[in-house]
Amino acid sequence: MIAIRDLHVTFPHRRHTVEAVRGIDLDIEPGECVAIVGESGSGKSVTARTLVGLAGPGAVVRSAKFEVDGRDARAFGPEEWRRVRGGFAGLVLQDALVSLDPLRTVGAEIGEVLRVHGHRGDRDLRVRDLLATVHVPEPERRARQHPHQLSGGLRQRALIASAIAAGPPLLIADEPTTALDVTVQAQILALLGERRAAGETLLLISHDLAVVARLADRVLVMRDGRIVESGGTASLLSAPSHPYTQELVRAVPSAATRGRRLSEAGVVAAPEPSGDVVLEARGLTKRYGRHTVVDDVDVRVGRGEIVGLVGESGSGKTTVAQLLFGLVAPTAGTVTFEGEAWTGQPERRRRARRRHLQLISQDPLSSFDPRWTVRKIVAEALPRGGAVEPLLERVGLGAELLDRNPRQLSGGQRQRVAIARALAPRPSLIICDEPVSALDVSVQAQVLDLLADIRATDGTAMLFISHDLGVVHHLADRVLVMHDGAVVESGPVDDVFHHPRHDYTRELLAAVPTLEGEIR
Template sequence: MTAPTPAPLVDVRGLTVSFGGGAPVVSGLDLSVAPGESVALVGESGSGKSVTARALLGLADGGRGGGRARVTADAFRIAGHDLRGRDGRVAAPAGLWRRIRGGDVALVLQDALTSLDPLRPVGREIDDALRLHTRLSPTGRAARVRELLAAVGLSGDGTDTGALRPGALSGGMRQRALIAAGLSGAPKLLIADEPTTALDATVAARILDLLADLRAPADGSPAAGMGQLLISHDLAVVSRVAEKVLVMRAGEVVESGPTAEVLADPQHEYTRMLLAAVPAGKPRGTRLCLPGATGTTAPPPPAARATPPAPAPTPATAAGAAADPALEAAGLVKMFTRRDEAGRAVAFRAVDDVSFSLAAGTTLGIVGESGSGKTTTARMALGLTDPDAGRVDLFGAPFAGDRGDGHPVAEAARRPRRPQLGAVYQDPLSSFDPRMSVGALLADAVSGGRTRRAGAHRRRIGELLDMVGLDAGASARHPRSLSGGQRQRVAIARALAPGPRVLICDEPVSALDVSVQAQILDLLDDLQRDLGLSYLFISHDLAVVRHVSDQLLVMRGGRVVESGETEQVFSDPQEQYTRDLLAASPALRAAAPGD
């Protein structure tokens, strides 16, 4: 006899979500996820992907149980529970939602830093989920915590990762800890909102393999596999793990079907635009946002709209740049201590003899796994972390570390030169003061911290906003009311405010969907060309690094294992580690129509 087809874990028809009586942000969405099946939602910021995911768990209004969000559907069944009221609204007792969340359904969010309690060790976070959703003893829970951390690659180096707080972990390590917590209750359905955004290529590959294993039936039963709803802007990831894809735009599904078919032969113009924005295979200097492409809001080149923030050198020629580096590091070393599994303090080298030279007007990319020392190197280059050995020179003069006489550069001596060096971070929202408007943030940057009154620098703030493709009205808004791409534009405007000549970009596009990422990369390229900026560009996304970088450093375990011209390293890597990184990087996979 043929085994009966298991009931879908998600059976939703006609889902509509609106806020405060306004127009729907999700309209008429149909979604089905079967056990063992992976379905992906893709689309730009604001397309309704994350709202849809939260609505499936009764969290569209932040979990307040009503109020702002109005969620209705023609059918709404989650993990066997019919959660639709008689009036068509999605509603259920709070106790039922608590049993569903974390038990039947787990949600893994993109922003691990704000999702994890900063005051508790990550092992305690996982243990709490086990305590609430399993009957394991304390000893059994402790063993399970270790198993989950090992499953996501957070063990094996002698460090008791479970005893560390989120602030002691890299972004990728925090994301893995969050995934471990989500898996702790052995959910039937996993909703993953950008689960690999903060992960380097090898760790992301491991997580994707783990997700694939979880979908496989553990006992041969068709109902045993975990269903997964993946929300991602990374089309390469989607092509690797999802069997079906739904493309969303402005709250509606514009195209859906088997992933390979949709990506190989997209029928909707919007889907074609998303695929065109993928940087993989696009040479250095090639624009990713095509003029007039539907759905893009790419601004024109900055030089055509605004006065540069400060006089800047003309981009250097290759020969001239080599003779006059904008930023140079020699023999950087940084030591930290951590606790091993026995609780003993152990010293380790986070950065070990790192040297580089960033030519004026060019981009130097840095890639490597989480914990390889990329961000620590960037912090030493910014003068935010003092190196234990080595030095950093900015335009030929000591900026950090040894000043040349055996003594370190003092902050008092460095401070007048700080406007020459700016930074754009991975998570702009956490780098902003939540009490300040966009105008106040930019006024603070323009004045060097002397005022936060936007009116005092209205013209300058207007120039900066125009330069990054934002209208003047953004000055009065708070960053939390902006989309991810808009917040990153504000972060770039703030970095440009003092008129820097060098920008250090630490994962500046990792949290952005593919089309907004393309807009930001084009913007950075325009600014470099028109203002003569030099970039130190850190990213785990190898396709992005290849697209933007002239030179490349590959780091592992705090050391530089390979360096050279970007195309040379990608086309003919000399080190096995580099080859492993390239092999692990997800590539866009699409079957030819009819395959």
């Protein structure tokens, strides 16, 4: 269906050009599921979009051979590309909240494809059929709703329905589950798997090896615009031969990686728990009006302990973090920090103690003043006269970054600066709210290793909030599982994840695709 040799895609950037794709070969046979995996900037998305002639503004596409549906696409004019899009290949992007036009109804978006590709017959009826095909309940009502009125899972289904509306033989899914909760991700993966089982052809683009392992027959690993390795999914992921693929596979955190380093060979020492309690919350409850966001939550973090807090979006994890941090006052319940009362204290008294309680957020960029340099950002958190360089060195950053602005740093470097700033006042507890969720897997591995090192050497306790069960299982000692504002299960991480007692924990664990589980 697709046969490409030596594909190059370049973008003009100021005076020079950026090579996004540098000579890749890609073949897709009818009925197979091919996956391209790679980290951000690897060129995987550009490759996918080039297949439908949407490489981007100003993109220059060169190739030795570019066949789409048996025809030479290099000679395609705009009208021919238009027929390929939607007609031959449907495209599904990341988050349907922004990938569907928010101002139009779901039905209008799906109907548009039918109109463009000359569908004859009742269009509304066909829209309802399509929504039913992707298992959207009450298709008639849903078709009249706007994307924001649908849950994440239903939205993504509607997006898939619009991609398959004109019956294209090829479906291209670019990170189709990345923005979704794990249980919803599992449903969407099942839907894609269903289409694959029906003999449809699928090109899957993902950064997530476990997702790829669940669906794909064949995997291409991309890095810096080149394909470094390709082959059958099971053999490639269980015995990768290229060093980069090996590094990627090793970097995926899971139950099996506990105690070892992710970014390199080696082990991390975990200190013996001392039994001292750094922070303790009892009966923490937060209500907004009649809506209970956090319901009777108990949290205890020991000195040098890493406690994981997992749950899906809307489960109340972040509100718990805000309550513990003292940004929001609880409706009921108390928090004790370092043996003294923390809630109910006037801010004036808490301020001096705040140094010992630090926060690392998912998006450090928005927690930095964009006009400040790295030096100023870290120095502000240091006691007077403290040196910035040794701290940066500890988090693995060189002194050459001192005078840069946050915008001039990569995502991983920014998160390291955020960690350096959090470490500066020598805290006894760091609350980490999804600290690695926005990072690529290899960068995530380095940051997780760094956090484990900090705990091992300084004995800093951490409350680690994450939606990623693999990350929590890799790093945490104990875990709390939150659902609808309440903690449904807690205990040592191996007990909870290997022998879950609550139904929700079981459901959550079953939904997560793991690399080991998929290729076994």
